[in-house]
Amino acid sequence: MNAPNGLPDLSHLWMPFTANRHFKSQPRLLASAKGMYYTSVDGRHILDGTSGLWCVNAGHCRDEIAQAIARQAASLDYAPGFQLGHPQAFEAASAVAGIMPAGLDRIFFTNSGSESVDTALKIALAYHRARGDAQRTRLIGRERGYHGVGFGGISVGGISPNRKTFSGALLPAVDHLPHTHSLEHNAFSKGQPAWGAHLADELERIVALHDPSTIAAVIVEPMAGSTGVLVPPQGYLQRLRDITAKYGILLIFDEVITGYGRLGAATASECFGVTPDLITMAKGISNAAVPAGAVAVKRDVHDAIVNGAPGGIEFFHGYTYSAHPLATAAILATLDIYRREDLFARARKLAPAFEAAAHSLQGAPNVIDVRNIGLVAGIELAPRKDAPGARAAEAFHKCFDSGLMVRYTGDTLAVSPPLIIEEAQIDQIFQSIGNVLKEIA
Secondary structure (H helix, E strand, O other): OEOOOOOEOOOOOOOOOOOHHHHHHOOOOEEEEEEOEEEEOOOOEEEEOOHHHHOOOOOEOOHHHHHHHHHHHHHOOOOOOOOOOOHHHHHHHHHHHOOOOOOOOEEEEEOOHHHHHHHHHHHHHHHHHHOOOOOOOEEEEEOOOOOOOOHHHHHHOOOHHHHHOOHHHOOOOEEEEOOOOOHHHHOOOOOOOOOOHHHHHHHHHHHHHHOHHHEEEEEEOOOEOOOOOEOOOOOHHHHHHHHHHHHOOEEEEEOOOOOOOOOOOOOHHHHHOOOOOEEEEOHHHOOOOOOOEEEEEOHHHHHHHHHHOOOOOOOOOOOOOOOOHHHHHHHHHHHHHHHHOOHHHHHHHHHHHHHHHHHOOOOOOOEEEEEEEOOEEEEEEOOEOOEOOHHHHHHHHHHHHOOEEOEEEOOEEEEOOOOOOOHHHHHHHHHHHHHHHHHOO
């Protein structure tokens, strides 16, 4: 039922991660999308500067993906994944494994990044138990980390507002590394900052505090997106890899955002030359056309669990919609587009122009940092006194009203466009942001 103003009744939907009262007083609604653009309900074209929510990497409403989903829905709409399967699930797993780092070729399908993270944490615990190290139950995350909204992901995550309501029910055996963001040392860095690799050495302190024989896994985003685009310092990820390997601790890269071309490679692991034991993914895996996610697992981790079980079900975990037929159809069609159009290489080629356009905002009103890597950038704004986040929120709304979609978190604007973007559209994004910033006090 539509309200008198022609809009739907907004009262029944409780919107996620949204200021519901503010939104429903000034709703901004999207009606359709194609390529690089959304169309709002009032007919305006909105340039998508954030790939939806970091996820529409191949551009909107790709015919190949829509047709694959439609064909699948007409032939096999659902197949249970417990004790049964369908051929396309195995084909999709092979296709995903084919672009993962060497050795990470066992794929467990989920439906979202949150589910992928909780799955990876469970795999880490199951791995150590299967090897006779059941005392390895501690998990190490990082401050300002975002790993979804499951209780496991919130526990290892390090964003305070996401944690505080649920603090009494989070996992107990969790510790956190310090985050890597430093305006003092790294403001306006282009690509990976030179300062900060030593911050990984905090893991040695945590290991000494808790005893390495109690620690199951360390989980980090190679590049933290949702907390404001935090790019890893040079050498930082390699140092984490060296320490975890030394103590037999699994290293998990949360690549829900960085997977599928965002940094100019299939994975951030490939981009940075550091291979973890597990990779979580979602978003770009299906171009967001159908909810989908996965965990890529090193073969020896998989084999320890599956071959170490006495018989029957080896890993008591899964989802009703794991490897859903529509999701696997979308995954296969999406990966084919990435390959056929060489979109990862395209992102890599566009990165220098993207970097130059992003850093053109240095000196714009209230800009205190610009950071970038691949086709992602964060523009950090000085917070207003007693109103953190308000300046970026206003910029977000003004950008949308002027025909540009960006993201904001805290006082950082995030830009992460589809990989099909043209250089002229890159310039348009950052010119539009610059114009908006001139309007905001």
